[in-house]
Amino acid sequence: MEKITVELTKNPKQKPVGDLPFGKIFTDHMFVMEYEAGKGWFNPRIVPYGPFSMDPAGVVLHYGQEIFEGLKAYRSPNGEIRLFRPEQNYMRMNKSCERLSIPLLDVDFCVEATKQLVELDKDWVPSTPDSSLYIRPFIFANDVGLGVHAAKNYIFCIILAPSGPYYPEGLDPVKIMIEDEDVRAVRGGMGYAKTGGNYAASLRAGERALEKGYSQVLWLDGVERKYIEEVGAMNVFFKINGVIVTPVLQGSILDGITRKSCIQLLRHWGYTVEERLLSVDELMGAAADGTLEEAFGSGTAAVISPIGVLAYGDQVCQINNGDIGEVSQKLYDGLTAIQWGKAEDPFGWSVKVCD
């Protein structure tokens, strides 16, 4: 792969002070690389952060051929900057690319590009509690014209956003509504890919849930509308009768890196974790008879998001009296301690970028 060239900004931005929003402020630089059929990926470069110019007939605006990733850089107490399992994000990016007929990238090269960009903008990595540098790699088709086919030109870009905690109020349990009308994805579709279209499909239900006072929706499978899939943009876990249950990956659910890390940590701690089909009837039955002890979402942005209330039609159940469960808290503490370099990392998940 070519050497990454660097063009430094001539107008460094003012760094934010005080509370940071999530994903609204961007650093001084970005990574960009292009693809052309017959030529491959070329011209990897770090350049000043700035807009792309876009033709109104750009195919991505019409047919949505794009994918993205999300990870974070963390500042540890001794000032080091670290990433969490970055190779996993780029392996998953290639799975998304494959599904959307986007050319694949070299995983090691992408990790290296991420490290170089983060190191250059390292002064933007916040040191306030629970804050981090959110990293957003993405690829979009860059052909012009209204024909429907896989594009011949692409842009791969990485941008960085110093971000505060996803939930500034802290680990407060959220109210979730089980969606029985819209579906997010079906097997054979692109549910396992991190692509904008899946999010577009989810917006209407999300808005309706907000209107009813719920913060996110819990999706059911797209065929029978019977099995639990995931919650908003997070994977979901339940503790039923002492056993941790999470929906099995069958192509319609995103293979979350937080999800797989939770499963590994829980098993390491001696919990029984089942990846299996979980029907909404089984779940609501357990919620009604008190055997549903905890529920929580998992994802890079929020890490762990405890669920305090589950609603399905007219049935509204409180979980664990609306309080954070023991396992949810333990996972949040365990994962964040590894991510921020505050604890032993028995799995080698945390990767150092620089001091």
Ligand SMILES: *Cc1c(COP(=O)(O)O)cnc(C)c1O
């Ligand atoms: C990104 C994402 C997740 C969480 O994945 P992580 O790798 O844990 O951040 C879960 N569901 C959806 C739909 C997502 O887009």
